[in-house]
Amino acid sequence: GENVEQHPSTLSVQEGDSAVIKCTYSDSASNYFPWYKQELGKGPQLIIDIRSNVGEKKDQRIAVTLNKTAKHFSLHITETQPEDSAVYFCAAKPEGAGSYQLTFGKGTKLSVIP
C-alpha cells in the first residue's frame, strides 16, 4: 500500500518568513495530493490540493509543488502570520474509480513566532 513520509515534524519560523513542508510517497499510481490544516481542538481543513497533471498550484500565500518523478510534493507558505500556526498534514491517493482511501503523513506542527 501507499506510504507517506512528512518532514519536518516541527517547524518554527519568524512572522513574515516562509515555511516549507515536504512529503514523499511510495505508490507511483497516486495522483491526488491534498494538504490539510488542523488547529487545536478542530478537525483537519483542506487548504490546497494538487493533481498529477499539474506541477504547481498557488492560492494567495500558499503554494504546492509536485515532482512525480521523484515522488515528492511540498507545501510553501509565504509571509507567515501567527494564525498560520497549526498542524499541517499531507496526503496521497491513487487513481482509479475504486480508489478512495487517503494515506496521510504524520503531520508538521508549525509555530509562527510574532
Add this chain to the structure above:
Amino acid sequence: GAGVSQSPSNKVTEKGKDVELRCDPISGHTALYWYRQSLGQGLEFLIYFQGNSAPDKSGLPSDRFSAERTGGSVSTLTIQRTQQEDSAVYLCASSLVPQRETQYFGPGTRLLVL
C-alpha cells in the same frame, strides 16, 4: 452551509465500557469515512461507507470496533469493551462522491478511556 458534525465532542469512559460515537455528514454526501488520530500521529483510516454498498472495514483495528450507517446518512462508530489504547480523537469525514476526492472533516470526538 452546515459542515460535518460529530457528537459527543468529548467522551470519558472506564475501561471495559462500550461507547458510541456519532457522525452527521454534509447533506447529499454519499461517501463517509472514519479515522482515528492518536496523540502526535497522523490519521489512521478505519472504515468507509459509500451509498448502499458494503462498507470497507479493512482499517478497523479489532472486532471490538464496528460501525453502521443508517439511511445513507448518519453513522455510528461503536467501540465495545474499551481499552486504554483506544484513547484518541475519532474523526469523521464525508465527500460528495468517492471519485471527488475532497474529504471534509468534522471536529472529532476526543475519547479518553480511564
